[in-house]
Amino acid sequence: MWGIMSGSEVFAELLWAEKYRPKSLKEIVNQEEIVNRLMQFVKEKNMPHLLFAGPPGTGKTTTALALAHDLYGEEWRKYVLELNASDERGIAVIRTKVKEFARSRLPGDIPFKIVLLDEADNMTADAQQALRRLMEMYVETTRFILIANYPSKIIEPIQSRCAIFRFTPLKKEDVIARLRWICDQEKVKCYDDALEVIYEISGGDMRKAINTLQAASALGEVTVAHVYKVVGLAHPKEIREIMTLALSGKFIEARDKLRNLMVNYGLSGNDVLKQMHREIFSADLKLPEEVRVIIADYIGEIQFRIIEGADDEIQLTALLAKLALIGRRLST
Amino acid sequence: MSEPRKIPWIIKYRPKRIAEVVNQEDAKMKFVEWLRKWPNVAKKATLLYGPPGCGKTSLVEAAANEFGYEVIELNASDFRRRTDIERIAIRSSGARSLFGTGKKLILLDEVDGISGREDSGGLEAILQLIKISSVPVVMTANDPWDQRLKPLRDVSEMIAFKRLSKDDVIKVLKRICELEHIVCYNDALEFIAEKSEGDLRAAINDLEAVAEGYGKVELSLVKALLRPRDREHDPFETLRNLFSAKYAWQAKMALTQSQLDYEQAKLWLLDNIAQQYTDIEDLVRAYDALSRADVYLGRIIKTGDWDLLAYAIDMMTAGVALAAQNNPKDKYRWTRYTFPQKLILLSKTKDIRALRDDIARVIAQHIHTSSATAKADIIPYLKVIFTLNPEYAAKLALGLGLSEKMVEYLAGPMKSEVLRRYRELKQRYREFLEKTQQEVVKPETTTQLTTALKPSTTRKTRTTEEKRKKESSLLSFMKKEKK
DSSP states (O other): OEEEEEEEEEHOOOOOOHHHHOOOGGGOOSOOHHHHHHHHHHHHHHOOOEEEEOSSSSSSHHHHHHHHHHGGGGGGGGEEEEETTTTTTTHHHHHHHHHHHHHHHOOSSSSOOEEOOOOOOGGGGHHHHHHHHHHHHHTTEEEEEESSSGGSSSOHHTTTTTTEEEEEOHHHHHHHHHHHHHHHHHHOOOOOHHHHHHHHHTTOOOHHHHHHHHHHHHTBBBBBHHHHHHHHHHHHHHHHHHHHHHHHHHHHHHHHHHHHHHHHHHHHHHHHHHHHHHTSSTSSSSSOHHHHHHHHHHHHHHHHHHHTTTOOOHHHHHHHHHHHHHHHHHHO | SSSSOOOOHHHHHHHHGGGGGGGGHHHHHHHHHHHHHHOOOOSSSSEEOTTTSHHHHHHHHHHHHTOEEEEEEEEEEGGSSSHHHHHHHHHHHOOOOOOOOOOOEEEEOOTHHEEEEOHHHHHHHHHHHHHSSSSSSSEESSSSEEEEEGHHHHHEEEEOOOOHHHHHHHHHHHHHHHHOOEOOOHHHHHHHHHHTTOOHHHHHHHHHHHHHHHEOOOOOHHHOOOOOOOSBOOOHHHHHHHHHHHSHHHHHHHHTTTOOHHHHHHHHHHHHHHHHHOSSSHHHHHHHHHHHHHHHHHHHHOOOOOOHHHHHIIIIIIIHHHTOOOOGGGGGOOOOOOOOOOHHHHHHHHHHHHHHHHHHHHHHHTTTSSSSOOOOOOOHHHHHHHHHHHHHHHHHHHHHHHOHHHHHHHHHHHHHHHHHHHHHHHHHHHHHHHHHHHOOOOOHHHHHHHHHHHHOSSOOOOOOHHHHHHTTHHHHHHHHOOO
């Protein structure tokens, strides 16, 4: 038990995704090949720069933290600088932090510290060039672990300086087994069909699956109904409304609603697109099948543009205009 | 479509020879002398200055034409990166061109626009270009006396252009009317010239606008059609000019003559395309053009390649203006344009967004993700838990070290319920801590607990030695509990 208790009272609860994060490489059940190679690094007390690439929720961050834990022991936090490229304000900030961090040497038999840079693929090409220089400059005292969803967006010179590890989506039985194990630890009753639904909804993303599990458990037992309830609540229903409005030609209303949703809810363009994509194939939206495919393609193009750095709202507004046109053509 | 392609008159009647440049004899003499002697001159660059439309650029082009120079024209946006400058300098001085004599001249239009921009690096880049360039560098400016332009003045031969007189302007307009076989009346030309305030380019544009629509130029038409011209158009005029543009160059001009920069114009267009265009296909075309412009702008940020800006501007001006194909009358329809609603909404929701960002940061740090992921993947589920299970919510709030404001945000309609439990829980926890003895064990989950008991709104630090000591009371209990 991890909760903070006095007698029978649990004072504090944590997010399960963190609470049940494997602490050591030994605890990581999937990604065996990767884990085996990393254990080799631990044994040799040395490692190159690493690049962990793969979809969200496949264990990249967990593996990196576990590697640090196994290298440095319980005090590992002192040896690791965690940065998230999407949260740091530019390469200059990163440079200053790395410089500061690399300066001090710590006792111990491992001659380097680790800079863990998450979402490295969100950095511009220029920033990556600067990062590459940083990696070279401090190679005596630090190793970088870069984490990215899309390895292709990491510039070639960085890729060639890193050992690249590709994380694959977790197997369904692994995800479900982990969810069941967490329920056991928490003494929460769960049903197999509910866990299957969680797996389907989270699309193999372990962190999302655990979040959904925790939210469903807040309702009592983890049942299919509870899972659907929390997922429904977590995803604003306005998305379908916005699409229906656009398809029925009410473009301006749809646009205003979308803007409110994004600003008030803090929804990103990607969130909106993913939900739109789900809606497109739901039976509640009455559309000819071939039109679903056309819209899916539009959504995909818009998501691609946003990943490439375009503005959420402009791209989504253009998409809504296209939906309005499709709606017009269907009605005549 | 069957109409032959037309060249705008300001291009068609651009002076080909120095003699054709109207009434700037002093400036012509000074400039020609400087160009003839180059590179044996005191200053490697010249700065031609004077009011808009008085012939600065025309003189450069006419002189280049007469002396056989190829003009390499650069925009302010080319001066964002030092590497660009070097590339330009090499391109202009190194390789010989395929055609002509290979003599080149660099023209930087409106350098006074640069100092106003955020990137002061642009100015430095120009100085660098002047220093390393092996060809003449000619700059133009309306107002060169800005303090920030002093370094440019120091390295440049300053050549003043005077404002053209009304008669100068009328003379040119008359000649164009004759060549175009257009009936024009003196009072109408006088009106156009008066209004242009010596800006010949503006006058020619006005003349063309009137002549083109009606085939003749008379006073009543001129008065009805020509609105007073401002040097810089406000956002509403900009939109009006942009949407009503018949030619691509007019649409592009609408943005160059605007107070809005392209980022602002993007927001104004986002809201107002739907106000102007009613046909759904036109609407789709216009938004598609705007979204293409936005894609280019995104790529500029990603790659740092400012060459792409030109295409972004083409798409957001000409692309939008020429989208009205089904219902071209929409272009001229009077509509009330709206201020970008996004900006209003953002300022209204500033506090709540700041709070959400704070929550995201706390969670991001706890769970080792970016705050964007926290916002997208975690906060929605936390909201669900906070509204459905206040008891559990209070424990999570304590575990994550959330402030009361954050709890209120997450709990929404249930906020008083969750808050009450949160306060009770904290109270019980404090009492418990006071009873517990001291002993040191490692922290893991404990930092958050202590901070939750402090009134601070955000938690910034990670575990440090110093903190660890303070937390000894907490830690003791962790050890017991871990058995």
